Amino acid sequence: MRFFEYEAREIVKRAGIPVTDFGFATEPSQAREIAQRIGGPTVVKSQVLTGGRMKAGGVKFADTPEEAEAYARDILALEIKGHMPRGVLIDPKAEVAQEYYAGVVWDGPRKQPVMIFSPVGGIDIEQVAEEQPDKVGRRHFSNILPFSEFMAKEVIASTGVTGGALNKLVPILTRLAKVFVENDMTLAEINPLGQLADGSFVALDAHMDMENEARGRHAKLLADLGVGSEETRQAREATPFEIAGEEVDAQDHRGVAGNVTEFDGNLGLVIGAGGGSLTLFDAVRAHGGKPANYCEIGGNPSVAKACGLAKLVLTKPGVDQIAVMMSIVSNTRVDIVARGVIKACLELGYDPARKIAIFRIPGAWEEEGFKILEKYGVEYADRSVSLNEAARRAVEKIQGVAA
Amino acid sequence: MSILIDAQTTFIVQGITGREAVNLTRECLDYGAGAKIVGGVTPGRLGREVHGVPVFDTVAQAVAHHGAAIDGSVVTVPPAFTKDAVFEAIENGIKLIVIVTERIPRRDVAQMVELATLRGARIIGPNCLGMIVPDVVKMGGIGGPARNAAQAYTPGPIGVISRSGGMTTEMSSTLSAAGLGQSTAVSIGGDAIIGSTYAELMPLFEADPQTQGIVIYTEPGGRMEAELARWVTENESRLPIVAFMAGRFMDEMPGMSFGHAGTIVEGKADTASEKIARLAEAGITVAERIEDIPGLIAEQMQARGTPTTAAAQGGLS
Numbered sequence: 001m002r003f004f005e006y007e008a009r010e011i012v013k014r015a016g017i018p019v020t021d022f023g024f025a026t027e028p029s030q031a032r033e034i035a036q037r038i039g040g041p042t043v044v045k046s047q048v049l050t051g052g053r054m055k056a057g058g059v060k061f062a063d064t065p066e067e068a069e070a071y072a073r074d075i076l077a078l079e080i081k082g083h084m085p086r087g088v089l090i091d092p093k094a095e096v097a098q099e100y101y102a103g104v105v106w107d108g109p110r111k112q113p114v115m116i117f118s119p120v121g122g123i124d125i126e127q128v129a130e131e132q133p134d135k136v137g138r139r140h141f142s143n144i145l146p147f148s149e150f151m152a153k154e155v156i157a158s159t160g161v162t163g164g165a166l167n168k169l170v171p172i173l174t175r176l177a178k179v180f181v182e183n184d185m186t187l188a189e190i191n192p193l194g195q196l197a198d199g200s201f202v203a204l205d206a207h208m209d210m211e212n213e214a215r216g217r218h219a220k221l222l223a224d225l226g227v228g229s230e231e232t233r234q235a236r237e238a239t240p241f242e243i244a245g246e247e248v249d250a251q252d253h254r255g256v257a258g259n260v261t262e263f264d265g266n267l268g269l270v271i272g273a274g275g276g277s278l279t280l281f282d283a284v285r286a287h288g289g290k291p292a293n294y295c296e297i298g299g300n301p302s303v304a305k306a307c308g309l310a311k312l313v314l315t316k317p318g319v320d321q322i323a324v325m326m327s328i329v330s331n332t333r334v335d336i337v338a339r340g341v342i343k344a345c346l347e348l349g350y351d352p353a354r355k356i357a358i359f360r361i362p363g364a365w366e367e368e369g370f371k372i373l374e375k376y377g378v379e380y381a382d383r384s385v386s387l388n389e390a391a392r393r394a395v396e397k398i399q400g401v402a403a
Numbered sequence: 404m405s406i407l408i409d410a411q412t413t414f415i416v417q418g419i420t421g422r423e424a425v426n427l428t429r430e431c432l433d434y435g436a437g438a439k440i441v442g443g444v445t446p447g448r449l450g451r452e453v454h455g456v457p458v459f460d461t462v463a464q465a466v467a468h469h470g471a472a473i474d475g476s477v478v479t480v481p482p483a484f485t486k487d488a489v490f491e492a493i494e495n496g497i498k499l500i501v502i503v504t505e506r507i508p509r510r511d512v513a514q515m516v517e518l519a520t521l522r523g524a525r526i527i528g529p530n531c532l533g534m535i536v537p538d539v540v541k542m543g544g545i546g547g548p549a550r551n552a553a554q555a556y557t558p559g560p561i562g563v564i565s566r567s568g569g570m571t572t573e574m575s576s577t578l579s580a581a582g583l584g585q586s587t588a589v590s591i592g593g594d595a596i597i598g599s600t601y602a603e604l605m606p607l608f609e610a611d612p613q614t615q616g617i618v619i620y621t622e623p624g625g626r627m628e629a630e631l632a633r634w635v636t637e638n639e640s641r642l643p644i645v646a647f648m649a650g651r652f653m654d655e656m657p658g659m660s661f662g663h664a665g666t667i668v669e670g671k672a673d674t675a676s677e678k679i680a681r682l683a684e685a686g687i688t689v690a691e692r693i694e695d696i697p698g699l700i701a702e703q704m705q706a707r708g709t710p711t712t713a714a715a716q717g718g719l720s
Contacts, residue, residue: 106509108665109630111516111596126670143513144521184508186595186669213482213664214508235658261661274593274662275567278622278650279693281661285652294661298569327573328555330547331423363572364551383555383576386694 001210001233004047006089007225008206011183012190015175018202020094026087031072034090035065041093044071048083049233056080061093082236094204099192101125102173104180112140115177117155117169122192135159141177149174168201183221184214241316245295248308255301255332257309265290267357267398268313268322270306270341273298276327276387283391284323289398292319300332306340307347314348314355320401321357323394328383334361334369342376353377357397360390405536405587406562406607406614407499407527410436414475414499414542415465417488419443419453423544424479427503429454431477433549435539441469444488462495475499477533477543485529486511493524501543502528502598506664512596519598526598530663532568532590545590546572559584560709561700562608562642564601565620566593566663567649574618574647574693581697586614593622593663600627602634609640615709616700617644621678623653624666628678632685643703644687645696651675 003011006024013019023034024047035042042065046058053059058080062068072088101121107114117137120128129136139155141147152173156166172193180188187209194204215222215229222229232238238246241262249258256272267289271277277296284291293313297306313322324341326332338359345352359373362383373380379397381390418424420443431438432454442465443458445451451458459465466473476492478485478500485504492500493515500519507529519526527534533543537556545568546552555576561583565571568590575588589604591597601619608614621628628646635644653661654674660667668674679689688703690696 106513106596108595108625109600109602109627111513113513143510143517181510184510186509211508211510213506214510217508235656259661261659273567273569275565275570275620275622275649276573278567278653278662278666279570279573279647282649282651283692296662327567327569328576329569330551330572331426331544364547384580386577386692387573388692388694 001212001215002049003208003210003225004049004086005045005205005207006047006087007227008208009203010225011179011208011221012203012206015179017172017175017190018200020092020202020204022089022091024087024089025072026076028069028073028076031088031090032065032069035062035068038090038092042068043091043093044068044075045089045091046075046078046080046085047087047089048080048085050081050083053080058085091204094194094202095197096192096194096204097197098195100169100195100201101128101191102176102193103187103189103191104177104185105187107140110140112143113177113180114138114140115152115155115173117159117173119159119161125191147174147177147181152177164199165195168199172201183218184211185209186211241293241312244312245309248305248312251305251308252302255297255299255305257297257301257305259296260312261294263291263293264318265292266318266320267394268292268316268319269295270297270310270313270322270324272296272326272332273329276325279327279387280325280391283388284395287392287395289391289395292316297326297337298332300336303336303340303343306337307343310341310344311348314344314350321355321398323357323391324359324361325387325390325394326361327387329361329363331364333365334363335365335372337361338369338372342372342378357394358390360385360387404611404613405539406604406611407534407587407589408475408536408540408542410539411439412474412540412542413439413441413469414477415442415444415462415473416440416456417444417462417476417478417492418480419456419458420445420448420451421479425453427477427479427544428456430544430548430552431541434541434552435536438540438542441465441473462491462497466495472496475501475542477501477503479503482507486515489515489526490518493518493522498524500524500526500598501531501533502526502592503531503533503543505530507594509594509596512594516596516598527589528592528598530594531592531597532571534587534589536587537585543590544568545588555579556588557584559586560613560615560704561585562611562614562617563588563619564604564617565590566622566665567620570620570649574620574696577693578618578697581701583697583701586611593665595625595665595667601631602627605631605634605638605640605642608642609638614642616704617642618696618700619644619646621646621648622650622662622666623668623675623678624660624673626672629672629681632681632687635685635687641707643700643707645690645700645703646682646687647690647693647696648675648679
């Protein structure tokens, strides 16, 4: 879960890392008040969860509080890559002597966090790593041994930074590593980390991502920051269709029938499980099909949940037919899913044989499932028909219907 | 032969009285020669039995009751308690731990893996279905009830490694139908950090004389395919590898996660297209469709001088 810049900076500040005297505003008048308090030139920055703010006109430099107010008014109304800003951040315009980079991320294959440090900041660290590899230091640290300052010292020194700068940077990087670990972050980054004319350092921007699975154990921090439990902070906001999918899945605790993502095609998908859904979605598209949605069923959901999901997909505007497909199941019961999707058709007044383009779920309780499908004349396939072939048949059928 | 487990492997089930764990215990006891499940652990349930398996409050009690070291544990406890359960298993001398539990924060997983490494133990998972040696033994829910597992898995020369539990069975079933059985199939889990990656299992398959080829299922997210590509290149592996990459559509949707927690694309190197390129550079064949896998792996095994039953039968084009 990604944090807005103003939240990330607050986290950095709470950790004892020096920050500028910034403020957050949702109204232009608040922006003026903050600029007045700061005194002197300010930067007005759009608070959106997407990159490219500068290019889009979401960052402006103001000389007076009145100018800050005017810029805030413009930026608050400016949509950037489909995102409306949460507010604006008002920052004193700092006189920076040099920009540094400090970050902590996970190294998946190594299974440890890695600190990344560079005396070249303000730009994308991946670009620095490509162009000036000797200017990027990396150091992994243990998950179970306590973090110790020498680790931060080593990574900073490895980039050639020494003297007073080294000694001032060590506590900053140490605190950043602790922020990462203690808050279950997947990314904790200060970029740029500005060195001022007097040699001191201050965080000028911060980027934080918290692992979704760990949100439950940071309830206090999230409440303090005003992050609501309903905020998914995904790459895009959930649509009403997707929220309805969550409701279907939440109706009971048996298995999964949800994780719905909306697309704009005509072929509704009731698919599973995790890997099967990915494979099937690719296969439908490879055959020229247009999925109306992505979803996942698995873990043996109840008839009610399978029915609810099928109904949701069947009633989505533009959906002609649904394809019910899964990789071979061993936990989920074929007959239960079959019952659920047929019930959905019948309750909506549809003929299952007409509405279900194909049913391809082999595995546990398949004989019982296939018997039910046969009774209603639904086309089904066993494991001898590949996921790819099932997807092809579904696409062929719906294209015939649409023609 | 097989990797990691065989008919003699003893293991316990932590969280054995949970609904899924009860089913999993039944399935493992019924499959092949019957798994040697020497105990189960659920705190407060000492003295009960699950399908004849004695239940204990602690792992230490299970070890004492068994009277010797126990080889493995299948951990099925809720996410908030998993780290403690795994630490308990490791500190009681267990060397092979299968973590079934989903939705465990990465930091916890990383801590478990680091302790396991210090103690010479291995973790498979989390968010996985375990592993199976066809007709011999299974450890975990992989393949489901014994009857269903027997339909999909057959003994043979192929090692299977998969980030998806369900797709482990789908691919093995496809291989079996083409006459290519499996030496061992391992569901390694769909999270961003897992106990055993492809590259970490390769040396085991490399050392297993039964294994003549490897089939892997992969997804966007993470760097473990690049790690595999590097391993294959650096170690001049004797084993041909065929990979299947699902989730190609995700390349158009950066920042969104589908299917498994670990599929989130955090950088360019995590995309399906980049991974396919890395794998291909290392000489790993990337199959477009699951049904192409048996033909591709058989062809490569033949090219390396390994006769396969399927190829001998002329069943593959």
